Amino acid sequence: MTGKERDRRITDLGTLKALAHPLRMKLYRGLTVARVATASQLAEQVDEAVSLVSYHLRKLAEHGLIEEAQPQSGDGRERWWQLASDGVSIRDEDFRDAPEKAAAHTAASRFFAEQRMDMYRRWLDERAHWGPEWNRAAESAEATVRLTADELAELNKEMLALLRKYDEQGRAADAAGDTEGRENVSVHTYAFPFRI
Numbered sequence: 001m002t003g004k005e006r007d008r009r010i011t012d013l014g015t016l017k018a019l020a021h022p023l024r025m026k027l028y029r030g031l032t033v034a035r036v037a038t039a040s041q042l043a044e045q046v047d048e049a050v051s052l053v054s055y056h057l058r059k060l061a062e063h064g065l066i067e068e069a070q071p072q073s074g075d076g077r078e079r080w081w082q083l084a085s086d087g088v089s090i091r092d093e094d095f096r097d098a099p100e101k102a103a104a105h106t107a108a109s110r111f112f113a114e115q116r117m118d119m120y121r122r123w124l125d126e127r128a129h130w131g132p133e134w135n136r137a138a139e140s141a142e143a144t145v146r147l148t149a150d151e152l153a154e155l156n157k158e159m160l161a162l163l164r165k166y167d168e169q170g171r172a173a174d175a176a177g178d179t180e181g182r183e184n185v186s187v188h189t190y191a192f193p194f195r196i
Helices: 011-021 021-034 040-048 052-063 099-129 132-137 149-175
Strands: 005-009 037-039 066-069 079-084 086-090
Touching: 011 021, 011 052, 011 099, 021 037, 021 040, 021 052, 021 079, 021 099, 037 040, 040 052, 052 066, 086 099, 086 132
Parallel strands: 005 086
Antiparallel strands: 037 079, 066 079
16 A cells, blocks of 8 residues: 555545546546656656646646655656545535536546546557457456445445455555566446436
8 A cells, every 4th residue: 555545535626627627637647657757757648848737737736636756866856746645536426516516527527438438449449459468358348237226336345445456466566576567457437327
């Protein structure tokens, strides 16, 4: 474990809007992967000007989503950034009390879903360039189960616990220098009721 807060709960509209900005979400994801990075490093990843990236990093920091990190080099001119928590949690119940908050939550949720789908589409387009072991390991599945709301909540809790177990295992392996064959893996789950 990193000792950081796990899944910081976002409950205010300003923070939700700060994260639901296309470039800021790219920067947040970039820091998720890199763990620590400078504005210059992130600007190269997202193909934007360093000054623009610096501005958006400061906006993320204003909302407590990222924070300054310990410098990783002797060059004191560059600020290093890291996530302020190990993930975020955004719940519908925190944005239901006003129509504009509910609309912003829905818009942000759609935006996050579109970004995740874009990541998956990129995998589909590029999977021929990955080795057979990654193609065998990658998965796309759908299951339809009949549950109560409480059972669905328990299922989600158990899936998140399993993901955390593998996240911690991977972080520990990285920290021990065991990086051979290790790649970033994105896991998306959507669990919701529907009627035919």
